Amino acid sequence: MSYDVEAVRSAFPALQETVDGKPVVFLDNPAGTQIPQQVIDRITECLIHYNVNTEVPYGPGERVTRMAQEARQAAADLLGADPDEIAFGNNMTSLTVLLSRSLVHEIKPGDEIVVSHMEHDGNVGPWVLMAEDAGATVRWIDIDPETYAIDLNDAQEKITDRTKLVAVSHAGNGTGTINDVAAIIKMAKAKGAWTFIDAVQYAPHGYIDVKELDCDFLACSAYKFYGPHVGILYGKRELMGRLRAYTVRPSLEKQPTRWEPGTKNYEGLVGTLAAIDYIAQLGVDYGAADDNSDRRSRLKAAWPVLGGYEQELAQHLIGGLQAIGGIKVYGITDEMDMANRVATVSFRKEGSTPQEITNALGAQQIGSRCGDYLAVALIDGLGLRASGGLTRLGPVHYNTRLEIDRALEVIDQM
Numbered sequence: 001m002s003y004d005v006e007a008v009r010s011a012f013p014a015l016q017e018t019v020d021g022k023p024v025v026f027l028d029n030p031a032g033t034q035i036p037q038q039v040i041d042r043i044t045e046c047l048i049h050y051n052v053n054t055e056v057p058y059g060p061g062e063r064v065t066r067m068a069q070e071a072r073q074a075a076a077d078l079l080g081a082d083p084d085e086i087a088f089g090n091n092m093t094s095l096t097v098l099l100s101r102s103l104v105h106e107i108k109p110g111d112e113i114v115v116s117h118m119e120h121d122g123n124v125g126p127w128v129l130m131a132e133d134a135g136a137t138v139r140w141i142d143i144d145p146e147t148y149a150i151d152l153n154d155a156q157e158k159i160t161d162r163t164k165l166v167a168v169s170h171a172g173n174g175t176g177t178i179n180d181v182a183a184i185i186k187m188a189k190a191k192g193a194w195t196f197i198d199a200v201q202y203a204p205h206g207y208i209d210v211k212e213l214d215c216d217f218l219a220c221s222a223y224k225f226y227g228p229h230v231g232i233l234y235g236k237r238e239l240m241g242r243l244r245a246y247t248v249r250p251s252l253e254k255q256p257t258r259w260e261p262g263t264k265n266y267e268g269l270v271g272t273l274a275a276i277d278y279i280a281q282l283g284v285d286y287g288a289a290d291d292n293s294d295r296r297s298r299l300k301a302a303w304p305v306l307g308g309y310e311q312e313l314a315q316h317l318i319g320g321l322q323a324i325g326g327i328k329v330y331g332i333t334d335e336m337d338m339a340n341r342v343a344t345v346s347f348r349k350e351g352s353t354p355q356e357i358t359n360a361l362g363a364q365q366i367g368s369r370c371g372d373y374l375a376v377a378l379i380d381g382l383g384l385r386a387s388g389g390l391t392r393l394g395p396v397h398y399n400t401r402l403e404i405d406r407a408l409e410v411i412d413q414m
């Protein structure tokens with residue numbers, strides 16, 4: 001069956017919204033996506049029928065316990081992990097802070113932590129604080145100015161025998177580049193360093209296999225892939241079981257709940273499960289998976305469908321921006337190279353500040369984002385802070401060419 005974006009859109013109530021008579025265009029998706037009705041329904045169901053705590057032997061208690069387990073299985077299926085290697089939290093940043101508080105006990109003065117200039121600050125701030133507390137040094141890998149990817153030659157130089165942890169993004173939230181994280185993980189392993197992959201911007205667009213990558217940790221957030229505000233942390237079983245965790249005493253011995261202090265956001269977990277199932281279903285509807293295949297196989301079939309359509313949108317958006325003139329796109333623009341980026345596109349236009357562009361788009365009910373979007377080092381490195389950073393548009397599988405054309409028209413008229 002060929003991809004039917006109108007059918008996809010009909011599943012998302014938010015995409016039917018108008019404000020002041022204008023249809024709302026959601027192109028600020030890298031900051032968070034909309035939620036399909038089936039996810040909303042599952043969350044509502046939880047709130048109506050089993051909004052109770054787990055492990056109590058009556059109907060609602062049994063149901064919430066089962067659903068929380070199923071959510072952990074779904075997150076494991078999403079990442080190619082085992083359920084006991086998955087911890088849930090508020091978001092990627094708070095899980096990373098929590099992990100950094102544990103890893104700090106493993107770091108000595110003189111050790112080095114390696115990050116890149118592409119990172120969202122959620123994958124920098126926690127490590128900088130950890131390094132400060134441990135007397136360690138933070139080293140930064142450059143971005144290749146041609147490819148906008150993390151520079152592998154520079155990575156080779158920065159990752160040394162002193163490196164204790166390498167923390168890099170799978171895809172950049174500013175440039176949209178997909179990094180060769182497998183190569184960086186290999187380099188880190190060769191030096192005996194741990195690896196933490198920030199997959200917040202990659203998880204909504206592509207297939208992840210933590211076992212194949214062989215990373216030690218990986219984090220992402222369900223609100224970036226059609227779910228509620230829930231963070232997911234993967235950690236290798238041996239590390240998750242051994243590292244010092246901070247929680248209430250009864251949880252300390254239990255894996256993985258030793259990484260989940262306090263009562264969980266059960267409606268959020270149910271929504272996360274439903275969002276993963278939503279993506280998996282696209283693998284049946286449009287991909288190569290059949291109805292009886294397991295969730296992991298359905299997910300594997302879904303990603304090329306979403307990714308392929310999103311690449312078309314990226315190409316359309318980049319081509320349209322470049323046709324306007326006076327516009328520089330900060331990221332991969334070559335048509336032949338679209339597979340090496342997600343559809344997150346950042347740009348500047350001569351004569352307009354990023355804020356002016358975002359305001360003009362906003363006036364037409366088109367969502368975009370401007371400034372540094374917390375890609376602090378990227379914007380500083382590009383020398384764009386004083387002039388307001390960049391404007392970002394990030395189409396996903398529910399956006400249309402027509403929506404992109406509406407945005408392009410506004411930008412062209414400025």
Ligand SMILES: Cc1ncc(COP(=O)(O)O)c(C=O)c1O
Nearest residue numbers: 091092093120122173200201221
């Ligand atoms: C690449 C990247 N990393 C980390 C984060 C932080 O994620 P969270 O909001 O789940 O803490 C974001 C948020 O946009 C991001 O884009």
